[in-house]
Amino acid sequence: MNWYVVYTKPKWEKKVAERLNEIGVVTYCPLVTKTSQWSDRKKIVSMPLFNSYIFVQIEEKDRNRVFEIPGAVRYLFWLGKPATVRNSEIEIIQNWLSAPATYEVTLDQWKKGDKIVLESGPFISQSAIIQEVKQNHYILILESMGCVLKVDKKGN
Template sequence: MTNETDKHWYVVYTQPNAEKKLLLAVSKLHLTAYLPLREELKQWSDRRKKITVPVFKSYLFVYLDYAGIHRVKALPACVDFIHFGGYPSIFPDAEMQLLKAIMAVSNNVQTKPSHLVKGDRIKLFTGALSGYEGVLCADPQGKKVAIAISKLNMSLMLDVPLAHMVKIDTPSARFNQSQPDITRRCYE
């Protein structure tokens, strides 16, 4: 059984468009939370404006001990924690470090479900993301790499120069040649 004083990263599912509100409420409880944000250009009928939106809609990452879980669950904007096996699922520290490293490199990322990406498996060999593996996806404006955040069953899409990656020769076990082509391609 886990010691209640141990802290871990968890993922909270929020009410729609309430990620920033929950982040503020969690911060007021003096608890640690992380909300990755990206910039988006929003078009209205009379103007255009850059706004910041969450990378993962309706998700907030919180660093808590067991008692903190109940404190966050009591907040109005919290729907529930992501569960596996009936208990709040611990988000791995390695994936949190990866997520923070990606966000430090670029805030121009997109999310895609991991099972929708197609292409060569690649490994980044230079820069802040050196050593991480991903999938190269075709993109009309250039080359994008999908890096999986497996606990959420999603990938982050980011621009990476071709000179920063090498192809990994082993085919991905995730993609089976018998799958329909639509499940193996990146959506533009």
């Protein structure tokens, strides 16, 4: 089954995901924990990683079931078709969110242009090209994800 991206009303991500789960639709609403500061208190809150977006795993023929739930606005489209997300991409997000805040990476023997495979952290097993080597950090290009990663050198 495909994963689709559903656009929700602002601040309705968790409610829509919960209600879709209740009617038997598999959902994934990635959450990050952060500390919010108010004038009188601090509170740890879970916020959606992607504002106004959740992922649903549903058969093509059942896609309209999503709209039975208040707060679900529309599907995200790409090139005229509903955007699909591969299972591996969902797993990468899950691994990234479950990774510890800090982890050890050693790259001291590498130089600009080298192609490596990350051995720890949230992007484990992803291949990367070293774009920049600085005194305190490396800049890596994660080709498969189309993003740039800054890695601090150990001990700095």
